[in-house]
Amino acid sequence: MTWTGSADAPLTARIVALAPSMHPGERRAAEAIAADLDAAVERTAQQVADDVGVGRATVVRAAQTLGYEGYPQLRVAVARELALRPASDGSPDGTMLGAVRESVNRFAARLGHTVAGLTEDGLQEFVRVLDDARRVLVVANGLSSPLGLDLVLRLTSAGRPAELLADALAQRIAARQLGPEAVCLVVSGSGANEATLEVMRAAHDGGTPVVAITSFAQSPVAQLADTVLVVPPVNESFRDELLHTSRAALMLMIEALVEVLVTRRGERGRDARAAVLHELGSAIEE
CATH class of the missing domain: 1.10.10.10 (Winged helix-like DNA-binding domain superfamily/Winged helix DNA-binding domain)
Known part of the structure; x- marks a missing residue:
């Protein structure tokens, strides 16, 4: 490939x-x-x-x-x-602050890589399937679990309700029963989590399309998905990704993806945002 x-x-x-x-x-x-x-x-x-x-x-x-x-x-x-x-500011000065600055600068230097694997056609198809689905099941396990919860909350605030199940068996049961009008949305940094792969197979067995966001182009998750967004990690190699696992690039992509979805939904997206702002305003006390 x-x-x-x-x-x-x-x-x-x-x-x-x-x-x-x-x-x-x-x-x-x-x-x-x-x-x-x-x-x-x-x-x-x-x-x-x-x-x-x-x-x-x-x-x-x-x-x-x-x-x-x-x-x-x-x-x-x-x-x-x-x-x-970008020009380097030199090695860390031995302080904690220096180490943090070095880490942030390293991430900033590779920030453009996060969209390097995307194409216009692939992105449009991903968002279309997500928008048109009758039901959305978000699947994220292991170190990607927090991203799954974040994605569900963002989708819901955009007027695109979604669900997330913590138990691996419950995920498989739900995926198997989704049907062709729903979508199974997978988030997996490594693209190799076996529990997630089992859910994807269950979704396919039930005739449900599967879309995925992952870091590696030829990972098992990428190969099983019907539509995939590849977001290369900010680390410089597969070994570094294993030793210094970061989900920052995937988190950034999730935020941008929901914004694109809101734009596509037009008035529905604006109404959803208005409803969110109303509830936020009601919840904030003087």
């Missing part, structure tokens, strides 16, 4: 999204390039191949898997990403 996201997507965003599903040799080449962009822009395909112990053809195939015509085009993408990289 090759890159199908935006043609403007940064190289490192493509690598993070596709690396878990790439051929081992291609993955080694891609991760070596991502680990040292400054060196990669100067190296030939043969030099990369020699460094990681694969054939030159494997490096070329890795470039093509990442969506480039060949390795020269990948080197151009490396140069462009380096040119757009």
Whole structure:
């Protein structure tokens, strides 16, 4: 499988999204390039191949898997990403505040990656299915659970009621009975949570369309979903995502997605917002 996201997507965003599903040799080449962009822009395909112990053809195939015509085009993408990289303020100064600033700056530098995997057609189809569904079941387990609750609350405030069940078996039972006029909306950072995958299979068994928001383009969740929004993680590699799990990119996407939904719903969306503001006003005491 090759890159199908935006043609403007940064190289490192493509690598993070596709690396878990790439051929081992291609993955080694891609991760070596991502680990040292400054060196990669100067190296030939043969030099990369020699460094990681694969054939030159494997490096070329890795470039093509990442969506480039060949390795020269990948080197151009490396140069462009380096040119757009913000200047570093230096290493942390050893203080807690310095560490927090470094973390925030690292996230900010990769913020544009969060939309790199989206296409207009895919986004429109996702929002259309969500808007038209008679019933919406949100499924999120493990570290993605808080995102599921946040999504349900946001959808409800947008006039698009949704439901969330905490128990894995209850999720499967509900999904199996949704029917074709409903939608099962999955949120999974890793895209590999087995409980979530079982719910998706149950939804399909009941003839229910499944849409998903996940971080990795070829994860099991992405492959099972009928429509998927891939939101590359802010970490620089799959290993970093496992060690320093962040759901910040997915949270940002959820907020933006609900805003798009409100706009699509037109007067219904505005009425829902007005109702929310009314209740908020009633709840706030002087």
